[in-house]
Amino acid sequence: MALPLPIFVLNGPNLNLLGAREPQIYGHDSLDAIKTACAARAALYGRSIDFRQSNHEGVLVDWLQEAAKGACAVVLNAAAFTHTSIALHDAARALRLPLIEVHLSNPSARESFRHHSYISPIAHGVVAGFGLLSYLLAIEAAHMLAGAPTQTQTTEEA
């Protein structure tokens, strides 16, 4: 049976610490709670998600390359790599899929080293500053931009 391709939700360094890490900035939701909320929101639209986190830049590059074949859209919180990584910029540029940059906090309202993003110039859009809601809005945008689920994978591959 054919299934629509999932929305990849990719998370960068230190986001595994959410809930405990600077809750006054990032909120009290754990990454697991965000994953559950994203899956529920995607399910409302008849979509699934593939939700991942890594502290390693190269792993995130690998996942962006994988998304080109295995996803209908990508929601990316590259965390600190947002502000440093030409490798992620290049991988995202090669993606040719709807790409939504997401942040829990609003980097533009924080330290100046967070004001530049290597992802924004190639993202379809950016959602930032709304905590968990940033992710849910990004899922909605990914769903709308991905259009009707035409690309599929078989259940054997799923």
Ligand code: DQA
């Ligand atoms: C972040 C913002 C980044 O500047 C920071 O390095 C993070 C999290 C956010 O979601 O608000 O780790 O991407």
